[in-house]
Amino acid sequence: AQSVTQLDSQVPVFEEAPVELRCNYSSSVSVYLFWYVQYPNQGLQLLLKYLSGSTLVESINGFEAEFNKSQTSFHLRKPSVHISDTAEYFCAVSDHSYDKVIFGPGTSLSVIP
Amino acid sequence: GAVVSQHPSRVICKSGTSVKIECRSLDFQATTMFWYRQFPKQSLMLMATSNEGSKATYEQGVEKDKFLINHASLTLSTLTVTSAHPEDSSFYICSAWATGGLNYGYTFGSGTRLTVV
Numbered sequence: 001a002q003s004v005t006q007l008d009s010q011v012p013v014f015e016e017a018p019v020e021l022r023c024n025y026s027s028s029v030s031v032y033l034f035w036y037v038q039y040p041n042q043g044l045q046l047l048l049k050y051l052s053g054s055t056l057v058e059s060i061n062g063f064e065a066e067f068n069k070s071q072t073s074f075h076l077r078k079p080s081v082h083i084s085d086t087a088e089y090f091c092a093v094s095d096h097s098y099d100k101v102i103f104g105p106g107t108s109l110s111v112i113p
Numbered sequence: 114g115a116v117v118s119q120h121p122s123r124v125i126c127k128s129g130t131s132v133k134i135e136c137r138s139l140d141f142q143a144t145t146m147f148w149y150r151q152f153p154k155q156s157l158m159l160m161a162t163s164n165e166g167s168k169a170t171y172e173q174g175v176e177k178d179k180f181l182i183n184h185a186s187l188t189l190s191t192l193t194v195t196s197a198h199p200e201d202s203s204f205y206i207c208s209a210w211a212t213g214g215l216n217y218g219y220t221f222g223s224g225t226r227l228t229v230v
Contacts, residue, residue, distance in 0.1 A: 090221075103221045 002027040002093045004104035012110045013081055021076040021107045023091030033074040034092040086111045117209050119222025126197055126229055134192045134225045136207035142187035143209035151204045163190045197229040
């Protein structure tokens with residue numbers, strides 16, 4: 001069985017400052033990893049995903065995440081945040097059979113002007 | 114914390130039959146629930162937003178008559194896949210937005226793996 005931990009439930013950060021949202025997972029099998037974002041009053045959107053290959057994955061809006069197998073982590077980073085990045089961010093994991101997708105509890109990112 | 118229970122976790126049905134998936138908020142009232150679908154190696158796709166006491170709002174390209182959503186109470190939303198076909202086989206997941214005195218935000222069910230044979 002897999003599980004996902006997002007240690008920070010809320011992260012306030014000033015505009016243009018860097019941010020890291022932490023995600024750790026546990027699994028006895030190989031996994032796929034995802035970050036989803038939910039803007040206020042909207043549904044989930046995929047931000048980025050790791051399936052295989054390069055352990056560093058990037059999104060089109062400046063976020064990146066690095067899969068670290070030894071630390072079982074998939075932290076999300078952005079070097080300079082914008083007001084528009086204010087949203088809820090969910091880390092998720094699934095095994096390669098896609099029998100179940102496990103989501104973390106989410107991290108609320110608030111960007112302060 | 115807020116818990117969303119989704120049943121069944123797995124279901125196999127024959128082509129042409131209908132399948133109902135339940136999504137319940139166990140310890141909070143959910144005025145809004147979301148239904149998602151996920152294909153292998155793809156992201157979750159929002160199918161519809163379900164609001165208690167009113168019609169669901171469907172995303173573009175989602176067939177309303179095929180995926181019937183009912184949100185008759187503050188703790189239960191159901192998704193019925195009508196006249197299922199093999200191409201409907203997928204992973205379906207619901208989520209609920211917890212409101213009220215304790216706002217837990219967005220909580221997910223554990224998902225339902227539907228296989229149509």
